Amino acid sequence: MRAMDSMREKLLPLRLYRMDGESRVEAELSAAAEGLDLVYEALEGLTREAFVETAEGWGLSMRELTFGSERAELPLELRREMLLYRGAVTVNDNTKGSVERALLSIGLRTELWEAPREQKLYVICYEVLDQKVTRYRLKQAALRFLPAHLEIIFDFGKVTWAYLRETEKTFQQIEEPGYTWEQIRELE
Known part of the structure; x- marks a missing residue:
C-alpha cells in the first residue's frame, strides 16, 4: 500500500x-x-x-506485429534482441555487418559472402531463430534489406542425416522424382 x-x-x-x-x-x-x-x-x-528492454507482453507483441508477425513462442530476450536490431536499421546501413544485423532482426543468424565479379551475394544462414516461419517468408523478408542489383543466393545449410530421417522418406522415394540436392533442401 x-x-x-x-x-x-x-x-x-x-x-x-x-x-x-x-x-x-x-x-x-x-x-x-x-x-x-x-x-x-x-x-x-x-x-x-513502453520500452523494448523491459517489455514482457503486449509491448513486444505490438512491435512484432508492426514488423510482421508476433513471436510469442520465442524467449523474451531473443524477441527483445530482434526488435532492437530491427529498430536500429536505417537507410544508411549499407555495410556487411549492418546488413547481417538487419537479417538478425527478422530471425536469421547469417554471414554474407560477396562475389563482386559474379554480381552475387551469398547469404549463409547459420540459424533460423523462429522455426515456424517458412524459408520462403524468411527469404522474402530478407530481400527487403539486401541489395536489389545483386543475385542473392541463400544457403540454409547442408542436407544432413538428421534431416533425411525427419523427412520420413526412403532414399528411393527421394530419388524417384529426380531431385537435385538443392531441390531436396528446398522441399522443407
Missing part, C-alpha cells in the same frame, strides 16, 4: 489528523489509497511495456 504510506508520511508532521488506525479520516485515506495503488500499478505496467 504505497499510496497510504506516502499520505501518512506527508500528513503526520501537520498533526491535523489522528493516524492511529482507528480514525475515520484514516479509513477514508486508506480507501482512496487502494484506488491510487491500482493506478500506480497500471502506470508501472505501461512504463514497463
Whole structure:
C-alpha cells in the first residue's frame, strides 16, 4: 500500500489528523489509497511495456506485429534482441555487418559472402531463430534489406542425416522424382 504510506508520511508532521488506525479520516485515506495503488500499478505496467528492454507482453507483441508477425513462442530476450536490431536499421546501413544485423532482426543468424565479379551475394544462414516461419517468408523478408542489383543466393545449410530421417522418406522415394540436392533442401 504505497499510496497510504506516502499520505501518512506527508500528513503526520501537520498533526491535523489522528493516524492511529482507528480514525475515520484514516479509513477514508486508506480507501482512496487502494484506488491510487491500482493506478500506480497500471502506470508501472505501461512504463514497463513502453520500452523494448523491459517489455514482457503486449509491448513486444505490438512491435512484432508492426514488423510482421508476433513471436510469442520465442524467449523474451531473443524477441527483445530482434526488435532492437530491427529498430536500429536505417537507410544508411549499407555495410556487411549492418546488413547481417538487419537479417538478425527478422530471425536469421547469417554471414554474407560477396562475389563482386559474379554480381552475387551469398547469404549463409547459420540459424533460423523462429522455426515456424517458412524459408520462403524468411527469404522474402530478407530481400527487403539486401541489395536489389545483386543475385542473392541463400544457403540454409547442408542436407544432413538428421534431416533425411525427419523427412520420413526412403532414399528411393527421394530419388524417384529426380531431385537435385538443392531441390531436396528446398522441399522443407
